[in-house]
Amino acid sequence: MRAFFLALSFMSSVVLMAQDQMTVNLYFNIKNIPADEEVQLAYRYGDKTYIREELGSFQNGAYSYQSDSVNRGVYLLNFKNKNAYFEFILNEPTFSIIADYNDLDNTQGSLGSKENEVFFGYIKKVTEINRKVSEVDGNVAWDDEKKQQERERLGEEINAYRDLILEKNPGLLVTDLFKAYMDPVIPEVPAGMSEAEAQSFQFNYYKEHFFDNLNFENDALLYSPVIYSKMQIYRDQLTYQEPDSLLKTANQMIELASVNQNIKKYLIIEFFNYFANSKTVCMDKAYVAMADQYYLSGEADWIDPEQLSKIVDNANNLRNNICGEKAFNFTLKDASGKSVSLNNIQTEWTVLLFLKSDCSGCAKELEKLKSIDLSGADYKIVTVHLKDDAGWQEQVQDLKGEHYIHLTDAAGVIDWKRQYNLSSFPLVYVLDREKVIQYKRISVELLPQLIEKK
Structure with missing residues (x-):
């Protein structure tokens, strides 16, 4: 079903912003609608569409809807069996919407609603222009330049029609809608610019x-x-x-x-x-x-x-x-009992890798670490295990050499949740020479792209 606004999936109604609400009496007359057609009244809200009410079937094509708590905006009649809908503007207390079920695109109309008179008129004009554009595109007798000129002329025609709506209908919701979609007109570029x-x-x-x-x-x-x-x-x-x-x-x-x-x-x-x-x-x-x-x-x-x-x-x-801020300094012990302070690690890049010995995701991350190439980079990879992790040394025993430092928080005195937002493993932080956080929560696979080499 053609619509002026983007079509989106229908959702159950929710409690939304508390707008000044209206009391409305709406009348729908849908010619040729089947007796078993199920109709929904829905509304737009942001990028979503919500069902306001299940109207059920129409008696002889007619339905009367009353409510004392309706928000102004863009609404839809959705025909479930036909898998089609059309939109209308709700900004007046009483009006009628008419259409033919067999040709919803071209038969929408209203009685007693200036908003929808303008809205439906614009949709019909857009439909007419789109038909003409299709004819232009299919005209084999015209070259590309002539086709483009005609498309531009038709674009100017719809813009002029819209501008006339804005001029003649100040104060309407539909006017604010049309105007909001207009792009700013960019002035001529000042002379002398490259x-x-x-x-x-x-x-x-x-x-x-x-x-x-x-x-x-x-x-x-x-x-x-x-x-x-x-x-x-x-x-x-x-x-x-x-x-x-x-x-x-x-x-x-x-x-x-x-x-x-x-x-x-x-x-x-x-x-x-x-x-x-x-x-x-x-x-x-x-x-x-x-x-x-x-x-x-x-x-x-x-x-x-x-x-x-x-x-x-x-x-x-x-x-x-937070990225861009200095990482919390800590002092932990390695396997030999030697104390190591984060701030005392002198290297261009420090990679903190929080691990847990019984973590399957950690094992996969360590396998990735073994396969990456950081040759030529000035870096240290500091693995950190928390208190009571008995298998920590075994987990990192294959990671040896000058680029690795393995530490454990045996005392369990650091609030890692507060300092590093540690809630799951593995967790990676990348720090620069000043121990400022540059990257976080990444896979070690990305390290070759992130760590600058000399």
């Missing part, structure tokens, strides 16, 4: 003005894909993919959303979860920063005490072992 300077100018202008057309005051946009879509593009395509840059992006967007607490809350949760679930090495730096700024500070007052306690504990386990 090609590289021009590209930089265009990129920076585009990024700086990316949110100019997004109305952060309208929290009905949460119940559409647009805010998530803009966030994803800004985060994934316009931001350098490392923790400091991504954290800056998160804070910039959250600050823009400060005019509406619902949108701000949504963005805090989305970015925080993104950092929490990221598989990118060292991204926990951004996680801890967001935890401190929004959760531990008390600003995220919506979170329940139990969940907050978990976030506090997790952040505290991470803050002492």
Whole structure:
């Protein structure tokens, strides 16, 4: 089924942001709908679609729906048996939606709804333009240049149609939706710039003005894909993919959303979860920063005490072992009883490898370690076993030579969970000469790529 917004899987309804809700009386009239067709009322929220209510079957094609607690936004009628749906805008208390079940794409209409009159009109215009583009692409009599010119003309036609909608319909939700998807218009490059300077100018202008057309005051946009879509593009395509840059992006967007607490809350949760679930090495730096700024500070007052306690504990386990910070110094003994301090190990690179003698994953990691080539690099690999690990010496007996140091925390006095977030084995940290953490939680297979050779 064609839709203006991205189609996504349907999920059960959940408790979402507390928007000012509406009382609505909606009427659906679907011509030719089978008596056994099961219909669902659903809504968009971020990048997901949730089922609000099972409407069941329609009597003679008609259904009346009333509710006193509806959020404004983009909704859908989903026809389960047909495996099809269409979208509409809910921003008015009373209106009717009409369509023909046998031709849902081309028969959507509304009565008593300016929002949907505009919305359906735009969809029909886009459908018409797409049909013309297909005809252009299939025209064997035209060369590629003429086809491109015609595509551009058709693109300008739909843009002009959209601009007319924006001009004539200020204040509508559908207007805010259409406008939000518009890209900033990049001005002409100043004279005298090199090609590289021009590209930089265009990129920076585009990024700086990316949110100019997004109305952060309208929290009905949460119940559409647009805010998530803009966030994803800004985060994934316009931001350098490392923790400091991504954290800056998160804070910039959250600050823009400060005019509406619902949108701000949504963005805090989305970015925080993104950092929490990221598989990118060292991204926990951004996680801890967001935890401190929004959760531990008390600003995220919506979170329940139990969940907050978990976030506090997790952040505290991470803050002492963040990439870019100096690793916690420890002094442990080797097999001969000699004390070795981490800070006294003089080498360009120090690899900390936390092991457990009965850990199958550790055995596999050690086999990988034996097979990698670090010749030419100035490094030490320091294995660390915890208290009461009787088999520790046997596990590392094959790892000999000047590059290896094997230590054990026989006294068990160090809180490894707090200092190195040690909760499972094996665990790898890579430190530079100053014992600053450069990489963490990686496989030893990556060491040849990460450790610089002389």
